[in-house]
Amino acid sequence: MRAEAWTDIVQANASSYGGIVVGIDPYLPDVPAAFESEGGRLDWLPRYLDFVLDRTIGRVGFVKFQSAYFEAYGLAGLNALSLAMKRARSAGMGVILDAKRGDIGSTAAAYGRAYLTPGTAGGSGDFEADCLTVNPMMGPDTLEPFLDCVRRYGKGLFILCRTSNPGAGWLQDRMTGNRFISDRLADLIATVGKDCNQGARLNPVGAVIGATVPQEGKRLRSLLPNAIILAPGLGPQGGDVTALNALRGSHPGDLLVPVSRGLLRVDDRSIALDEYEQLIKERLELFKAVIAAPSKLSATG
Template sequence: MESRSWVELVERNVQVFGELVVGIDPSPDELPRFFEPGDATRWIDGYVNFILDAAEGNVGFVKFQSAYFEAGGLAGLEALAAGMKRAQAAGMGVILDAKRGDIGATAAAYARAYLTPLAAGGSGDFEADCLTINPLMGPDTLEPFVECANRFGKGLFVLCRTSNPGAGWLQDKMAGNRLISDRVADLIAGLAPGDAGSLSPIGAVIGATVPNEGRRLRTLLPRSIILAPGLGAQGGDAASIRALRGTRPGDLLVPVSRGLTRSEDRDVSPTAYRATLIEKIAQFKAAIAYDYDQREAAAG
């Protein structure tokens, strides 16, 4: 398969498949009962492959929530590694939602684990195309991740203004004369490498649940790819993500996890569940679809 940088992968896959990201969160309490085998952990591999079967050819991106796989122990981590590799082999952009962040050598170890190719000293097990990271401990803790992203053509999503109800407790507070989320946005924008006319691989997580904040932060991040969680189960709607969309195709990705995979009927059959997944994928894609060419024509 042809090697592409994260930005190239985003631009290509958004053009072909749109902005939807399928979230893979193996939480058995919200899934059909046929995923519950006698072995409490081995079912995760079957679940991942089931979701990828539905996603392949329909979406350009998947997001693996690391915590659910870690909770499954070694079998969960094996399923994570195998699922990431399968998605990448199919040409999908793989986001690992691990929200890592730490000081010095520890941050460098995380960057080696998730962003460094095997040939360059990584393990090869959990190499993602893009990783979510936490900036709370300061700009220096981001440096190893940014260095790896630039060196190996990877992407980052830095937590900026998140979608959870308690996010405003810190992110909407003032630090000096600036909101903390604005200061983080300035940091992200300052890390953008390369041509000012291109997308930056250093992106931001901004919730679809906070359109007013999102509108302000987008003005500070004209080149950034924004990952906008919160559509569906968290209460965000398609209208709210308009505030987060910029002017470049690929500058917005919209992950949906529980809104796609949660089953109201836990006794549904595998055939019916697969059909529902594909139908929901199509519905979400249609809800967030946007014609950038039409926008440019109207602006001209």
């Protein structure tokens, strides 16, 4: 298994394929019925994952697996997740595990061993990702075990800063003292990231900032000039063209945009697999163009 640093993966893959991230959130009602087998068994899941990876490896540089969707299918889901992560990493994709972990130090260290520690260094290797989403709400000390993995193993983090969900402003846009909470989170991300930078143009400690909040995004990008920003919200969540522009920095690869439902979900489950393949191809090209040239965002509907 490769040992490249996250920032090297980002720079290389963003240069070759752009900033789109394929978001894989497997949910049976959203996928073609052709993947189902008799008896309702879960063998549709690995076949579906292989289908998606077959059509994105070599076309997209990044993939984001949403851990909860796999956990919901129990052991079969976790086994499928492990196999898909290993395949994507072996193919050269930058693998982001969207697990949003965060807890007291000893528990955070266990999460670090689970997701960010290579097998050669004591991890299981079953769910090793290149980058992990984490929740900082319990304080800076809970980030330290994850940051240790960044320093030791060249991994990446995306720390929640200003998320794309409708209720995010209830806390993240509140003032504490004379600062927004999201600003304080950006300051924290910048501070903890300095110790992990190691002279690279991009910082391996990045931020999750939704592509739905242009005003907030512009302000937060100014606080995080060297951070890689993961910007969810494009597509069904109504990602804003102005927000994408605001979040774009000055370094190649500093803006990664995940698209999941807008790329892979179907409304008509009776669609044939060859038609589904063509649909993914068309959507992929459209979203790649949107992310490269945000003025085309309205074309996604």
